[in-house]
Amino acid sequence: MLLKLLIRYLSRYRLLLVGVLVFQFASALAALFLPTLNADLIDTGVTQGDVGYIVRTGLWMLVVALGQILAAIVATFCAARAAMALGRDIRHDVFAKVSSFSEREVSAFGSGSLITRNTNDVQQVQMLAVLSATMLIMAPMMAIGGIIMALRQDVGLSWILGISIPVLLIVAGIIVSRMVPLFRVFQTRIDAVNRVMREQLTGVRVVRAFVREKIEAQRFRAANTDIMIVGRKVGSLFVLMFPLVMLVLNVTIVGVVWFGGLEIEAGNTEIGTLFAFMQYVGQILGGVMMASFMAIMIPRAAVSAERISEVLDSRTTLVEPESPVSEMPTRGEVAFDHVSFTYPGAEKPVLSDISFRADPGETVAIIGSTGAGKTTLISLIPRLFDATDGSVSAQGVNVTQADLDVLWRGIGLVPQRPFLFTGTIASNLRFGREDATDEELWHALEIAQAADFVRDKPDGLDTRIAQGGTNVSGGQRQRLAIARAIVHQPDILVFDDSFSALDLTTDARLRQALWRELPHVTKIVVAQRVSTITDADRILVLDDGRSAGLGTHDELIETSETYREIIASQRGAEEKGVTA
Incomplete structure (x- = not known):
């Protein structure tokens, strides 16, 4: 999944990647050439007392070193440009994908998790891209090139590398295998912290009103402690790995010095050659160390890439049709035809067999008890959800067949919150x-x-x-x-209990102004107060997701027992308020 994501986005920046490869290769060649020059300087210049050779070789080493530095800088620059562009592109695509989600997908992922995936997870992949373009490419060049150059210097000491390199790889493999599941848990814990933090910031007034500061602080402390525990386990593995790697490296250097000294004493090698061999050993093990470090970074980035790909590859239920209708035959018409809706995993439908119609300029009110399905019903008009059965039409077109931009342009929604x-x-x-x-x-x-x-x-x-x-x-x-x-x-105004915070006088004035100034606009009004909807052209009464009456205020008083109960309950509550 990680490789697929990197190829998908980095392939757009082939020129920068070619620059990374070319200049990293040049930097590696220069680094591998320097120990050989150093060996010549010692064996030919120092031991022979040839000052001219020392100066010439020293200047040549300086030029090679400066070339190595310049090549490394250019390679790092190209890698950083490509990685930053990668992060930007992934964040853009994740944001665009989330923007296309319906309420169902947002609820399934959770807003806190979606934020984490578009920030922390993208950062992990971006960091890996930078390191891959520098360390991961450089590591095999240095390790393989170092082995070749070391063998050219002294084959007799190569058996030391045959022991140290496998030991180093085994140590890194054991530690990395333990880190993979921890990184997955770590990202999940970050989701939890973001969720708690977001809830507390959004609901700060409620928290303070109910004197829940200490309890909410405990919730955050628990989530924060969970991250600390996992982070501590990861950190302990990091702490364990590098001393072990350094131990192998230092033991190898000691072995080279010890056995190399014996070779010099026996006259089988020279001092400069031994120094060069030691430098190549350092480069080889340094390459292995870089690869080991990347082996630590890859699992975390892989987990992040998997989480990002879950968002990018998810199929939203809010799918635009292949041939969307952009010309609306009527303006302001809304029709529900035997509509039912069930949330995924729910045992029973929220809405069952709902049918009603609102002609252009009419006002249709929806009333019912809490949990009757009022908000879900009006959410079907702008396609925040899609009906599981039946059809919903707006402006003469089934909403599932309409061009989404055209559909939304014709609807003005005032949400419950x-x-x-x-x-x-x-x-x-x-x-x-x-x-x-x-x-x-x-x-x-x-x-x-x-x-x-x-x-x-x-x-x-x-x-x-x-x-x-x-x-x-x-x-x-x-x-x-x-x-x-x-x-x-818009041609259609949808009010989801949008007058609940208004006093009766302001409510009445607002409704009169709406009816007077916008007579051509169809109005779908969800309300709790009967007084808000008595002048509606039609009133739909919902009871447990089913239609319990459809008609005018006067007609429903005669025909709908549920409507009469709602009126009686509100009237009783008002009388109790007056008495109190």
């Missing part, structure tokens, strides 16, 4: 339509009954909005979200 983005009031309203003028923004605010409080702000439309709209009240946030949907100028 209105979300505002970091920026200003104006930038949030223009989220619906970027070219909207200030006059259009103020008109939308007037309809949404938000103009007064915006005018009271010192900066008006330029008032700063914090992430999520946490610096405005719930009612103000709802009205700004409604204004944003109006600025969008």
Whole structure:
């Protein structure tokens, strides 16, 4: 999976990769040539007292060393450019893929996990790409080249390498095999920390309101401790590996010096040759060490690549048809035809056999008890989910056959939990339509009954909005979200219990303004209060995911027992409130 991901993205930067190979090869050749020059300098220049030869060879070594440094710098530059581009491209594709997900896929992965995959996991793959283009390419060149050059210098000492290299590989293999499962657990624990942190930041008001700071701190401490435990195990393996590698390296050098000294004493080799052989041994074992270090990095990057590929290769249920319909025959029409919906893994459907119609300009209200399926039902209109049975049509076209951009352009959705983005009031309203003028923004605010409080702000439309709209009240946030949907100028407006934070007077004024100013727009209204929907053209009553009545307010009072129960319960609650 890791190799497939690297090939998929690095193949776009072939020229940079060729540069890495060429200059790394040049750097390796220069590094391998230097010990030979050093041996000649000692054996021919120093031992013979030839100062001229020493100067000439020394200058030649300086030129080779500078060439090696320059080649290494260029190779590293090319590797860094390719790796940074790789990270950018993967993050772009992961973001684009997640943006195409329906609510089902986002829920399946979890928002915290998706963030981790597009940040920490991509960083691990990117880091491996940098190291691979430098260390992993250099390691075999140095190891193989070093063996060849060492054998040229002294075949008699080569048996030492035959012992030390396998020992080094066995040590690295044992440690790396223990690290692989730990890296997988480590990334999962990072997901958990991100999830807890995100929940606490998003729900900070709730945490403080219920005095849960200590408990939430304990939750975070537990998740944080889990990461520490796994990280400590990984760290202990790192700590164990490098001393063992250095032990093998140092024992090998001692062996070379010992047995090389015996060879010199016997007259079978020269001092310069021994020095060169020692340098080649260092290069060989250094190459093996680099390969061992990469062997540690590869498992973690492989886990990250697997997690990234799970996102990139996942098939979203929000699939655009092969021949999408971009011309809508009607404007504002919504129709449900025997629609049912079941969440994956659920034992029973959330919606069962729902049918109703909203003609252009009409208002259809949806009411029912908590958990009746109201939000799920309206989520089917903009294709946040797809119906498992039956069909949903918008503007005369089955939503599964419509061009998604055209479909969404014709729908203005005000969610149950209105979300505002970091920026200003104006930038949030223009989220619906970027070219909207200030006059259009103020008109939308007037309809949404938000103009007064915006005018009271010192900066008006330029008032700063914090992430999520946490610096405005719930009612103000709802009205700004409604204004944003109006600025969008859709043919269908969908309100998911979007008046719940408004007082009755503001609720009434807002609905009157909507009906008066937008008579041509179809309105689908989910509401909890009966008073909000009494003037709707039709009211759909939901009870446990099934239709328990469809008609006007007066008709439902006569025909729907569930509707009468809802009215009676709300009236009883109001009377109790008055009595209290």
